[in-house]
Amino acid sequence: MIATRETVSAAPAAQGPQETFVLNLGPQHPAAHGVLRVLMTMEGEWIQRAEPVIGYIHRMHEKMGENRTWAKFLPNTSRIDYLSAMHYTHAFVGAVERAMKIEVPLRAEYARVITSELNRISSHMVWWGALLLDLGGFTPILYAFDDREKILDLLEGLCGARLTYCYYRFGGLYNDVDDEFLRGTRDFVQHLRPRLKMYRDLVTDNVILRKRLTNIGPIDAEMCRRYGATGPVIRGAGVPYDVRRMEPYSVYPRLDFKVPMYPECDSMARYLVRMDEMEQSLRIIEQALDQIPTGPFLAPKVPRVLRLPAGDYSYAVEAARGRFMVRIVSDGKEIPYRVRLRAPSFSNLSLYEEASRGMILPDALAMMGSLDLVIPDIDR
Amino acid sequence: MTFLSLEPIRVLLYLVGICAFVGANAAYLVLAERKGAGRIQRRPGPNEAGWAGWMQPLADGLKLLAKQIMVPPGTDSLLFRLAPLLVMAPPLMCLVTIPFGENVVARDLNLGLLLVFSFGSINVMALMLGGWASRNKYAIISAARVVSQNVAYEIPMLLVVITLLMMTGTMSLQEITAQQAGGFWHWNLFKLWVNPLMPVTFVIFFTCMLAETNRAPFDMAEAESELVAGAFTEYGGMGFGVFFMAEYANIVVGCCLATVLFLGGWQSPIGILSSGAWGLLWFFLKTYALILTVIWIRWTFPRTQFYSLLNLSWKILIPLSLATLLLTGAMMKLPLLWRALS
Numbered sequence: 186m187i188a189t190r191e192t193v194s195a196a197p198a199a200q201g202p203q204e205t206f207v208l209n210l211g212p213q214h215p216a217a218h219g220v221l222r223v224l225m226t227m228e229g230e231w232i233q234r235a236e237p238v239i240g241y242i243h244r245m246h247e248k249m250g251e252n253r254t255w256a257k258f259l260p261n262t263s264r265i266d267y268l269s270a271m272h273y274t275h276a277f278v279g280a281v282e283r284a285m286k287i288e289v290p291l292r293a294e295y296a297r298v299i300t301s302e303l304n305r306i307s308s309h310m311v312w313w314g315a316l317l318l319d320l321g322g323f324t325p326i327l328y329a330f331d332d333r334e335k336i337l338d339l340l341e342g343l344c345g346a347r348l349t350y351c352y353y354r355f356g357g358l359y360n361d362v363d364d365e366f367l368r369g370t371r372d373f374v375q376h377l378r379p380r381l382k383m384y385r386d387l388v389t390d391n392v393i394l395r396k397r398l399t400n401i402g403p404i405d406a407e408m409c410r411r412y413g414a415t416g417p418v419i420r421g422a423g424v425p426y427d428v429r430r431m432e433p434y435s436v437y438p439r440l441d442f443k444v445p446m447y448p449e450c451d452s453m454a455r456y457l458v459r460m461d462e463m464e465q466s467l468r469i470i471e472q473a474l475d476q477i478p479t480g481p482f483l484a485p486k487v488p489r490v491l492r493l494p495a496g497d498y499s500y501a502v503e504a505a506r507g508r509f510m511v512r513i514v515s516d517g518k519e520i521p522y523r524v525r526l527r528a529p530s531f532s533n534l535s536l537y538e539e540a541s542r543g544m545i546l547p548d549a550l551a552m553m554g555s556l557d558l559v560i561p562d563i564d565r
Numbered sequence: 566m567t568f569l570s571l572e573p574i575r576v577l578l579y580l581v582g583i584c585a586f587v588g589a590n591a592a593y594l595v596l597a598e599r600k601g602a603g604r605i606q607r608r609p610g611p612n613e614a615g616w617a618g619w620m621q622p623l624a625d626g627l628k629l630l631a632k633q634i635m636v637p638p639g640t641d642s643l644l645f646r647l648a649p650l651l652v653m654a655p656p657l658m659c660l661v662t663i664p665f666g667e668n669v670v671a672r673d674l675n676l677g678l679l680l681v682f683s684f685g686s687i688n689v690m691a692l693m694l695g696g697w698a699s700r701n702k703y704a705i706i707s708a709a710r711v712v713s714q715n716v717a718y719e720i721p722m723l724l725v726v727i728t729l730l731m732m733t734g735t736m737s738l739q740e741i742t743a744q745q746a747g748g749f750w751h752w753n754l755f756k757l758w759v760n761p762l763m764p765v766t767f768v769i770f771f772t773c774m775l776a777e778t779n780r781a782p783f784d785m786a787e788a789e790s791e792l793v794a795g796a797f798t799e800y801g802g803m804g805f806g807v808f809f810m811a812e813y814a815n816i817v818v819g820c821c822l823a824t825v826l827f828l829g830g831w832q833s834p835i836g837i838l839s840s841g842a843w844g845l846l847w848f849f850l851k852t853y854a855l856i857l858t859v860i861w862i863r864w865t866f867p868r869t870q871f872y873s874l875l876n877l878s879w880k881i882l883i884p885l886s887l888a889t890l891l892l893t894g895a896m897m898k899l900p901l902l903w904r905a906l907s
Contacts, residue, residue, distance in 0.1 A: 208702050216790040230706060230871070319790045321781060321868025327606040393782055393867050546706075547791050547870050 187535055188224075189240040204228055208546075212241045216319050216550045219560035221534075223553075225546070232549050235541040237534055243564040250513075250524030255281055255491045256355070258524065262511070263349040265526060266562035268311055270350045271297075271304035271340075272504035276511040278353040279434060280500035284493040284515060285355070287484050293357040294436045295477040299370060300340060300352060301435075301502075302466040302473075306377070307336040308505035309459045312557040316456070317388065319554035320397050325388050332380055339369050355491065356484030362477075371474055374467050381463060389460060398453035402552030404540050405450045412539075413532035416507025417462065418556060421455035423448030428503035440472045452555035459557070492519055506530050506557055530562040579671035583660045590817050591810035592622035598860050605864040625806075632802030640799065641698040648695030649800070649807035655684040655691075656814035663821045664739045666831045666844035678736040681822060682723065685777065688815060689715040692779075692786060695808070696796035707795030710785040710871060714776060717878035722773035724886035725766045728893045729753060729826055732760055742830030752829035760896060762889045767827045769886050771855075774819040776874070778812065781863035785871050820855040824848060828855075 211222035220241035226234040246265055250258045262277040263270035275297060282289060310333045314326025337347045343366055344352035344359055352359050388394055409419040419426050427444040429437040445461035447454035493515035501510040507529030514523040533556045541549040596611065596618060603610025611618035636642050662677035664670040674680055689711055696708025732753070733741045745752050754767050776783040787795040794800075797808045824830055828851045831844030869877070 206702060215793060229709075317867060321784070321788065321790060322866065323602070324606050324864050327608060331607060388867075391866065393869055396873055397867065397870055545870075545872065547788070547868075550791055551870075 187531075187538075188236055188238045205233060211238075216553065217560075218315060218553075218558055221558065221560050221563070223537075225549075227546070230546045232541055232544050232546060235538055235549060237537055239534070239560075239563050241564070242561050244561070246565045247524050247526055250521050252520065254519050255493065255521060258521065259354075260349070260351045262526075263346075263351050264561070265528065265565055266504065266506065266509070266530065266559045267348055268308040268559055269304055269505040269509075270346075270348065271301045271352065272502045273509060274351060274353045275301060275435075276500050276502040276504075276509050277513075278355055279502065280498050280511045280513050281355050281491065281493065283500055284496065284498040284513070285487075285491065287356045287487060289357055289484055290481045291436070291478050292361075292480045293482045293484075295473050296358055296362045296482065297353060298435055298437065298440070298473045299362070299470050299477070300343065300350070302469045303336050303340060303370065303373075304350070305466050305505045306463050307333045309463050312459060312505075313384070313388075316551075316554035316557075317394075319550055320394065322388070322394070325384070328380075328384070328387075332377060335369075335373050335376065339366055339373065342366055342369070354483060354487075356487040358482045361482040367474060367477070370470060374471055374474075377463075377467060381460070381467075385460070389456070395453065397548075397551050398451065398456055398555065399449075400451050400453075401548045402452045402540055402544065402555060403450045404455075404536060408536050408539065412536040414507070414529075414536055415532065416504070416529050416557075417455050417458040418507065418533050418536075420444065420446050420458045421555075422450045426508075428501050428508050432501055434500070434502060436473070436476075437469075439476070440469050442469050442472075452552050455555040455557075490519055492517060493521075501527075504529060506559065506562065507533060526565055528562045528565055530556075530558050530560075531565075534558055534563055576671075579661075583657060583671060587657055587660065587814045587817065588810070591813040592626060594813045594816070594856065595625070595809070596622050597857070598863075601857065601860045602864045605861070629803050629806040634802045634804050635799075637699070637799050640700050644694050644698035645799075646804075648691050648698060649804050649811075651691035651694065652688060652811040653807050653814065655687045656811060656818045658684040659818045660821070662738055663818070663825060664742050664830055665821075665848050666842070667840050669831075669845060670739055673737060673739040675735070675737045675740075677738040678726065678730070678741075678826075681738075681818070682726070685815075685818070686715070686719060688777075688811070691811075692796050692808075695800070699796070699799040701798050703792040703794075703798045704796050707786050707788070707792050707798075710788075711779065711796065713875065714779075714783070714785050714871075717875050718773045718776040718882075721769055721878060721882040721886040722777065724883070724890050725770045725773070726826070728760075728762075728766050728886070728890045731890075731893055731897060732756070738825050738830070742825055742832060745829040745832050746836075747832075748836035749829065749834040752827065752832070752834075754827040760893050762892060763827070765885070766889055767823075769882055769889075770823060770827065772882065773878075774823060775859065775862070776878070778815040778819050778859075780812075780816065780859055782866040782869050783874055784863075784868060785874060788868060790868075816856060816859055817852070820852045820859070821848075823855055824851040 205226050205228050208225040208227050210225055211217035212220040222238040224236045224238060225232050246261050249261055259274060259277060262273045265273050310329040314329040317325040340350055341347045344350050404418060404422055406422040406424045409422050415426060423446060425444045425446040430444055442465045445458045445465060447457050495515055495517040497514050499510055499512040501508055509529055510527035512525040513521050516522045541552060600610040611621040614620040614624045636645055659681045661671045662674050662680055692711045693708045696704040733744055735741060749755060754763055756763055779786040797805050800808060831848040833843060833847050
């Protein structure tokens with residue numbers, strides 16, 4: 186499955202026939218998306234076994250949770266998966282609110298949905314560009330970053346950060362969504378629709394891309410279930426599993442959106458799921474912008490020093506890469522007893538060893554790109 | 566002109582000229598590529614060194630020259646040093662027979678085309694040796710890829726060239742150019758009344774040229790997201806620089822050849838103004854249009870997968886080029902047969 190630096194098996198080549206060799210891909214490799222290392226036992230260009238080795242960017246977030254107050258841990262959550270910081274802070278904030286039984290004002294909930302969906306689009310854009318880089322197409326990432334820049338500007342206006350947002354607070358938001366943001370978001374939705382069409386014409390319908398992704402890297406629902414893969418990976422395997430639908434949170438039940446689902450199980454299915462999700466996110470944002478009420482953006486009477494009642498609480502959100510769940514155990518003190526982070530990328534990576542067996546190197550890397558791995562999210 | 570007709574001086578001039586031409590092209594095509602990529606990607610590209618980045622190649626070259634050439638331990642040190650030289654020599658040799666203008670050709674051999682292709686094939690040996698000498702797994706995979714890719718694409722390319730030779734009846738590039746005089750409708754590409762399959766052969770030739778020069782979407786040798794830098798992974802400094810220059814030199818040779826064979830070489834597209842400096846102008850206009858197309862393709866398409874690349878050659882291009890060869894032969898000879906019978 187997945188090894189760490191300590192447990193990685195030494196010289197697996199000795200077991201196989203002499204024709205095989207071990208290719209140590211990463212942790213410094215252009216396709217490693219950071220510091221993922223994959224030990225590949227290869228027969229020519231064919232992969233016999235690809236063993237991911239993780240732990241190169243392990244930052245002990247869970248342990249850090251055990252020695253700082255609830256509020257002080259909040260910024261940590263936005264650094265776990267830096268590409269979907271909004272979702273991650275949402276999960277932690279939601280878990281604490283659930284424990285404290287804090288009622289979040291409706292305006293704050295709508296603002297959370299808008300910012301979360303903006304974050305989902307920006308995350309998918311990074312994935313899109315990075316996947317195309319893996320496939321050797323250099324131009325799309327710059328187009329994607331050009332459009333993503335607008336999202337970053339919008340969110341920067343709200344909370345000052347461009348990547349590791351810490352915008353949600355226990356019981357609401359850091360500050361109110363202003364008219365400038367709401368207007369800018371509406372403009373952005375209008376701007377992105379034709380751009381998504383351009384992405385489709387330029388890249389999605391490109392014959393080389395189709396050939397590179399169609400029928401490559403089959404991951405079926407059964408494999409997803411065994412490894413706990415979620416998000417676009419399982420939706421690309423024909424299972425319409427989306428936390429926003431299955432375990433509704435925030436104001437998602439009030440909004441009308443489709444859960445994109447493709448039954449083909451291949452890399453192209455996962456690609457199309459994410460492309461469709463961007464369009465659905467735009468729909469959600471538009472509805473939320475229409476429905477957002479006026480009112481307070483922070484629940485009254487949230488204590489400065491939080492003492493959660495003793496117990497075991499969890500809160501799951503649909504992050505850009507799948508189901509992210511925060512489970513917190515409190516013993517009634519100011520400091521958590523245990524913070525457990527269920528990160529989607531870890532599960533999505535776990536199936537890589539099984540799914541990549543017998544694949545050729547370029548296809549295996551294309552499949553890795555279609556899993557949308559964020560290495561800090563795996564290591565935590 | 567008596568001065569130029571002295572053979573040793575003429576040889577020396579062309580030697581220096583071709584080296585300078587290749588060097589300048591390699592340097593400034595890198596800039597053109599980066600500028601072109603910038604334009605396609607909606608960014609300025611290099612614009613700091615000199616006016617609009619015109620000194621960038623100089624800066625890059627100086628930087629690469631100043632770097633120590635590392636020969637990693639465990640490599641085959643002789644082959645490792647030799648490979649950059651071997652990779653640079655063939656494109657220089659190929660340019661010897663290319664007619665740039667009416668009188669501008671280093672040596673007009675009557676087997677010029679054969680010389681270009683025989684030296685063009687050596688190029689792959691150099692990449693293979695470089696990859697092999699590196700003793701690096703990525704480099705060896707890349708070397709294996711380069712060999713199978715070049716073998717696969719040399720066949721349709723040569724078949725297409727044979728088709729063309731059946732029409733021209735000569736291997737001298739200067740004569741092939743001379744046959745295409747008198748306006749663009751006389752270019753081999755548009756000589757549809759002689760052979761309606763010419764556009765097909767040109768497309769095959771151009772595709773094969775992209776594959777032979779390891780350019781995207783067929784850049785299996787580098788494939789940086791798979792093989793880091795492929796055969797050049799272990800090279801640094803000017804060793805890498807020479808490989809890089811050779812890539813551009815090969816593109817120049819390929820585009821020059823395509824210009825001569827299909828686009829009328831130095832012949833003017835309007836039938837007049839082909840002599841002297843005008844010829845040079847037309848030749849370079851056509852060549853650089855092709856080179857810019859190559860750059861444009863690279864920054865638009867993702868890379869193909871290695872096996873579908875080989876399939877493209879073995880299953881599509883080779884049968885297609887064989888078919889054009891047979892059809893052309895039939896078209897040329899059937900009227901004769903008909904006349905003989907009747």
